[in-house]
Amino acid sequence: MGRTVRAGCLLLVITLVSLPLHAERLDDSLSPRQQFDIDLDWKDQYSTETLDTRELNALIARAQHVEVRLNTAPYVGQRGRIFISLPLNIRGAADSSALRMSWTTNGLFASGSLTAGNRVKLFEGKIMEPVMTEIFDMTFEIDARQVFNDLRLEPVYDIEIF
């Protein structure tokens, strides 16, 4: 019994430090589509003659018009920063650092890019709407040598109020 409790406490501590101070996770369950099945393809497809090893192994996948709706109702009227992050470990990848996610938006949120285990700011300012909606065009790039299974990515959104 004592061993089980100690294990639980350790897990709790790890969970707490994984989010920055005062950051709260945002619910994206209002988004109209929750799952995107997309295919990987070679980034450079035609003239491979001059590609170096990194370029020869570069895979790419795209998800267009990904509508993300974030429940910001508890923060309306407050100033906040909204971030997007990827977990440190990506299921299916031997080395998650080999994966890069980049995106463009319609302008409410910032365009940018991100690697596994990192966090990037999407928005800073006054929260005006109870639901913030943005359309993302997502691009994923990964080294073929690191793809050992189907990859599953679940970006996480969080907010800091200041």
Next chain:
Amino acid sequence: MQKRHSQGLLTAVLAGLLLWSAVADADIRFNLKDKAPPEIKIRVGSGGNNTSTVSFTLDPGQLGNGTPIASSSGPIRIQLEIRSTAANPLACTLTVDSLSDPLKNTASSTTIPFSEISWTADEELIPSGIFQETMDQYIIDSQSLTNNPTFRVRDRLTFSYANSSMIEAGSYEGGVVYTWAAP
């Protein structure tokens, strides 16, 4: 008392984890299939639809004296390429057909066996060898070259004529075809 406190803490921890899991289920998920379209490529010489030529020039006094003659046209580059993922690695084999298009005297039906022709590889990535006059002579396979699911190998082959027997004077032409194939 200490035990009850621990149990209460554990319950709180588990409740926290369950709540966390419930929120995590709402995440938008991207599933990227691990099967990128596999690609294999081979390039011999200048590539494309071009057929590269290897030439040997012998003086009549040299014929059949057993002294090998190097090609007068320089080495031929061979490039092999595979693109696949670690989840679905592709295995390929390089073979050569030196039987279907024998070296034939352009003025008569006399032939020279392709086993008179050998090659030396600069890097020995593609092993040096001698044509065996078969349709599917094994040269090398991808597993022997590397463990990587995606790779490109380049080597340069210099051909040599053994000059081991007397032959009818004239010009001889024939061809070999290299095949890089996945089963």
